[in-house]
Amino acid sequence: MSSSNLNLSNQRILVIDDLVDSRSIMKRMLTELGAERIDTAVDGDQAIMMINDTDYDLVLSDYNLGRGKDGQQVLEEARYTKRLRARSIFIMVTGENASDMVMGALEYEPDSYITKPITLKSLSQRLGRIMQGRRIMASMHQLMDAGKTQEAIAEAERLIASQPRMMALVSRGLGPLYIHQEEYNNAIRVYSMVLNQHFHSWARLGQAICMHKLGDSLSALALLKETLRRQPRHVQCYDWMARIYLSLGDQVYAQKLLVKAVEISPRAVLRQRELGQLALQNQEWQVAASAFEQAVRLGRHSCYKSIDAYLNYADAALPLIESDKVTYKRLGDKVQRVLTDLQQDFSQSIALKYAGVLAQARICHAMGLLERGLLRLNAAEHLFREMEVPDADDALSLTSTMIQCGEHVRAEDLLRTVKGMTLSAAQQARVEQQANTLNEAAIRQHSDQVNAEGVSLYEQGEYIRAMKAFDEAADYSEAGVSVLLNAIQVRVSLIHYGPCSQDQRRQLLFQCRPLFQRIGVVGNTDERFERFQRLKNNFTRLLQEPAS
Structure with a gap:
C-alpha cells in the first residue's frame, strides 16, 4: 500500500521509546509515510501523561522502556483508564522474542505486534492493513x-x-x-x-x-x-476454565489451571493475584507466596498496583516461617523488605502504613526476632491511635497480632474497646474467637506458673506439695505433655523415697494411669521421648513389684 493511501497527515501519533536513535528512526519513517503530527515520549510515565492529555489516533510503543513502566504497562493503563478510544490504534514494537514478554503484551490486545528491525515497507504494509479495517469500522x-x-x-x-x-x-x-x-x-x-x-x-x-x-x-x-x-498457549482459556471449576467448587483444580496460565504468561499482575488468592484459600502457602511476590514486583509500575498484594504476600509467608524459621529466613527477609517498600509507597495513608507495620510485627515474631517484632507492634499501635476513626477490623488485626506476640494484657484491654463498637456478625465472631484465645492463653500461662512452682518444690524434696502443684497444673485441659510427665514423676518419686504406705502406693499408681492415657503416644523424635519411656518402664516395674 502506498503512503498516499495511508492518509497519516490528519492522524495524531505518539512514538514511545527510551532510545533516541529508535525514536528518530520511527519518526522519520512515519514522516515519509505522510505523518505530520508526531509526538514522542522517552519513558512509560511520560507516555501515560501524554495519553491522558491527548486523544491519539496511533500509538507505537517499544516494549522495553528502561526504568519505570514498560510498553505492556502503558497499554494496560491506557485500557484501564479508557484513554485509548475504540478507533485508536496501539502497536507494540520490540526486539524481544521471549515468550513471557510476547504473551504478556498480546494479552492486552494491541492492534499489532512488530519485531525489530522495522523497515519502511513492513511498517507501511502493517499500518495499511490495520487502517483499512479501521476505516470500514469507523x-x-x-x-x-x-x-x-x-x-x-x-x-x-x-x-x-x-x-x-x-x-x-x-x-x-x-x-x-x-x-x-x-x-x-x-x-x-x-x-x-x-x-x-x-x-x-x-x-x-x-x-x-x-x-x-x-x-x-x-x-x-x-x-x-x-x-x-x-x-x-491460549492463556485466557486457562483463566476461564479456572473460574468455571471454581464456580463448581473445585478449588484445587482451579489452582492447577491458574498455575499453568502463569507458566505460559507470568507477567500479568491480575493473574498472579488471582492465583495467590486461590492458593491462600487452599492453604498452599508456597504457591501463594510466590504468586504474591510476583504480583508485588510486576505491580510496582502498574495501574493494578495494590496494597493487598503486599499484605497477602506476608500472610502467605507467615505459616511457612512459623513452620521452619531457619529454612524460610530468606523469605522472611524478603517479606520485610517488601513491607518496608509498602510503607514508603503508601506513606500518605496512615491506615495503609499501619497495615504494613503490623504485618512486619507478625513476620518478625515468627522469625524469632522478638525485640524487633515488639518494636514494630508498638509502632503499629501508635499509628492505630493516630487514626481519626479506626474501624473494628483495624482494631481486631492489632489485637490478633498482640496475641501472637504474647502481649495478652494489651490485647485484652483493646478487645474491651472493640466490644463497645458497632460490629457486624463476622466482626463479633472474631471478637469471640480472640476472647477465647486469650482465655486459653491465660489458662496456659497460669498452668505454666503452677507447674514451675511444682518443679521448685520437687527439687527441694517437697514431694507432697509438689504433687499438689503438678495436679493443679494438670487439671487444665490445655496442660502439655511436660506437665503430665511431672505429675507422674512426683508419684514415682513418692513411691521410691516415701514415706508411702501400701494403700498410698496403690493409689499413686492408680492415679498414673489416666495421666499416661492423656499423654498418649510420644514419638521417638520428641525431645521428651526418653523421659516418657523411662517413666513408663518405672511405672510398669512398680506395678509388677510386690509392695514392701
Missing part, C-alpha cells in the same frame, strides 16, 4: 466511543450483512458488545458465524464464556478444552 467505533452500545451493535450487524468478508474483524468487536449487554445468545450466534467460516480461538473462547454465563458450564469446559487442543 462509524461503529465512533458509536462505541460515545457510549452508544446498542447503536454500535446495530452498525456492526449492518457491516457484517453488507461486507461479509469483514465478518471476523467486525465480530471480534461485536461479540464483547453483546456480552457486555448480557445478550449471550446473540453473542453465540455471532461467534458461530465466524467459526463456520474459519476456526478462531478467540471466537471459541467467546462461545465458551457465553455458555458459562447461560448456566451450561460443562459445555463451556468442553469448548475451552477443544480450543486448548488446537491452541495450547
Whole structure:
C-alpha cells in the first residue's frame, strides 16, 4: 500500500521509546509515510501523561522502556483508564522474542505486534492493513466511543450483512458488545458465524464464556478444552476454565489451571493475584507466596498496583516461617523488605502504613526476632491511635497480632474497646474467637506458673506439695505433655523415697494411669521421648513389684 493511501497527515501519533536513535528512526519513517503530527515520549510515565492529555489516533510503543513502566504497562493503563478510544490504534514494537514478554503484551490486545528491525515497507504494509479495517469500522467505533452500545451493535450487524468478508474483524468487536449487554445468545450466534467460516480461538473462547454465563458450564469446559487442543498457549482459556471449576467448587483444580496460565504468561499482575488468592484459600502457602511476590514486583509500575498484594504476600509467608524459621529466613527477609517498600509507597495513608507495620510485627515474631517484632507492634499501635476513626477490623488485626506476640494484657484491654463498637456478625465472631484465645492463653500461662512452682518444690524434696502443684497444673485441659510427665514423676518419686504406705502406693499408681492415657503416644523424635519411656518402664516395674 502506498503512503498516499495511508492518509497519516490528519492522524495524531505518539512514538514511545527510551532510545533516541529508535525514536528518530520511527519518526522519520512515519514522516515519509505522510505523518505530520508526531509526538514522542522517552519513558512509560511520560507516555501515560501524554495519553491522558491527548486523544491519539496511533500509538507505537517499544516494549522495553528502561526504568519505570514498560510498553505492556502503558497499554494496560491506557485500557484501564479508557484513554485509548475504540478507533485508536496501539502497536507494540520490540526486539524481544521471549515468550513471557510476547504473551504478556498480546494479552492486552494491541492492534499489532512488530519485531525489530522495522523497515519502511513492513511498517507501511502493517499500518495499511490495520487502517483499512479501521476505516470500514469507523462509524461503529465512533458509536462505541460515545457510549452508544446498542447503536454500535446495530452498525456492526449492518457491516457484517453488507461486507461479509469483514465478518471476523467486525465480530471480534461485536461479540464483547453483546456480552457486555448480557445478550449471550446473540453473542453465540455471532461467534458461530465466524467459526463456520474459519476456526478462531478467540471466537471459541467467546462461545465458551457465553455458555458459562447461560448456566451450561460443562459445555463451556468442553469448548475451552477443544480450543486448548488446537491452541495450547491460549492463556485466557486457562483463566476461564479456572473460574468455571471454581464456580463448581473445585478449588484445587482451579489452582492447577491458574498455575499453568502463569507458566505460559507470568507477567500479568491480575493473574498472579488471582492465583495467590486461590492458593491462600487452599492453604498452599508456597504457591501463594510466590504468586504474591510476583504480583508485588510486576505491580510496582502498574495501574493494578495494590496494597493487598503486599499484605497477602506476608500472610502467605507467615505459616511457612512459623513452620521452619531457619529454612524460610530468606523469605522472611524478603517479606520485610517488601513491607518496608509498602510503607514508603503508601506513606500518605496512615491506615495503609499501619497495615504494613503490623504485618512486619507478625513476620518478625515468627522469625524469632522478638525485640524487633515488639518494636514494630508498638509502632503499629501508635499509628492505630493516630487514626481519626479506626474501624473494628483495624482494631481486631492489632489485637490478633498482640496475641501472637504474647502481649495478652494489651490485647485484652483493646478487645474491651472493640466490644463497645458497632460490629457486624463476622466482626463479633472474631471478637469471640480472640476472647477465647486469650482465655486459653491465660489458662496456659497460669498452668505454666503452677507447674514451675511444682518443679521448685520437687527439687527441694517437697514431694507432697509438689504433687499438689503438678495436679493443679494438670487439671487444665490445655496442660502439655511436660506437665503430665511431672505429675507422674512426683508419684514415682513418692513411691521410691516415701514415706508411702501400701494403700498410698496403690493409689499413686492408680492415679498414673489416666495421666499416661492423656499423654498418649510420644514419638521417638520428641525431645521428651526418653523421659516418657523411662517413666513408663518405672511405672510398669512398680506395678509388677510386690509392695514392701
